[in-house]
Amino acid sequence: MPHNLLVDAPEQGVQVLTLNRPDVLNALNTDLLNNLSKALDDAEADPEVRAIVITGNQKAFAAGADINEMAARDLVGILEDPRVAHWERIARFTKPIIAAVNGFALGGGCELAMHADILIAGENARFGQPEINLGIMPGAGGTQRLTRKVGEALAMHMALTGEQINATRALQAGLVSEISQPxxxxxxxxxxxxxxxxxxxxxxxxxxxxxxxxxDMSLSDGLRFERHAFTLLAGTADRQEGLDAFREKRSPRFNGQ
Structure with a gap:
């Protein structure tokens, strides 16, 4: 098991992945992203895993990219950054991801949290894209996903000032779905x-x-995709099981067929 990512065995269909670089506030370096990508590959292939929870610790979900690693790269290293493939792998994961965010989720940490399908924030959570303070800009979706999540006005404010927002503002803006005690x-x-x-x-x-x-789609294209998916589900055994269970007043037993 990698030391910088704790991978729990799945329980009741859920696997927890814990970022574990507490000495640097879980800063995301290439090795950690590689291990996270590998863990998601394994989870994708494991029928026992039906959902993933990604979390950090009470102080930080992830406080950004590893600055020391970033500073060591020249222009060629940036252009050939191996982390790009790992970010793309995370984005392609087909099973649901829930992010449990306490403390700082800044820069790459905020971008990682936004890759989740559902984001739960502790009352102490802080979100931000502070890359502008280093003379750079977000590079793993911080301008694109953030704008889609919170709207152009707030995304522009966060990306251009580097200022953070708290959990309450994140909930109001639509970045998180729920706030919890840390x-x-x-x-x-x-x-x-x-x-x-x-x-x-x-x-x-x-x-x-x-x-x-x-x-990614216009409303008309999105509706066509939705209808196509709905039609595909009509031919599954799980759909029939769901209808039978409803009529028989029992819990359904879905098996993925």
Whole structure:
């Protein structure tokens, strides 16, 4: 098991991945992103994993990229940054990701949190894109995902000033779905993951994909994709199981078929 990423065995369909570089506030370096990418590959192939929770510690989810590693790169190193492939892998993950954020989620940490499908924030959470303070700009979705999450006005303010927002402002802006007491944030994220894990896996995957398409497609194209996905689900055994369970007043037993 990698020392900088704690990988729990799945329980009730949920696997917890904990960023573990506390001495540098869980700064994201290439090695950590590589291990996170590998863990997601393994989870993608494991039928026992139906949802992922990504978290850090009480002080920091992740306080950004590893500045020492960044400073060591020349222009060629930046252009050939191996982390790009890892960010793309995280974005392609098909199972639901819930981020449980306590403390700082800054720069790459904020960008990682925004890769999640559901984001739960502790009351002590702080979100920001402070790259402008280093003479650079967000490079892993901080201008694109943030704008789609919170709107252009707030995204522009955060990216150009480097100022942080707290959990309450993040909730109001639509960046997070829920605020929790810090000591209960991971527990709440796992609870949500377990709720999702009890649903039909194919329906979960297509629902996630369909919602994500709303960022990329026109309304008419998105509606066509949604209808196509809905039609595909009509032919699954899980759909029939869901209908049978409803009529028989029992809990459904979905098996991903």
């Amino acid at each position: 000591e209960l944030t991971v527990e709440r994220a796992i609870e949500i993951g377990q709720t999702i894990a009890r649903k039909a896996p194919i329906a979960v995957r297509l629902t996630k994909e369909s919602v994500r398409k709303a960022d």
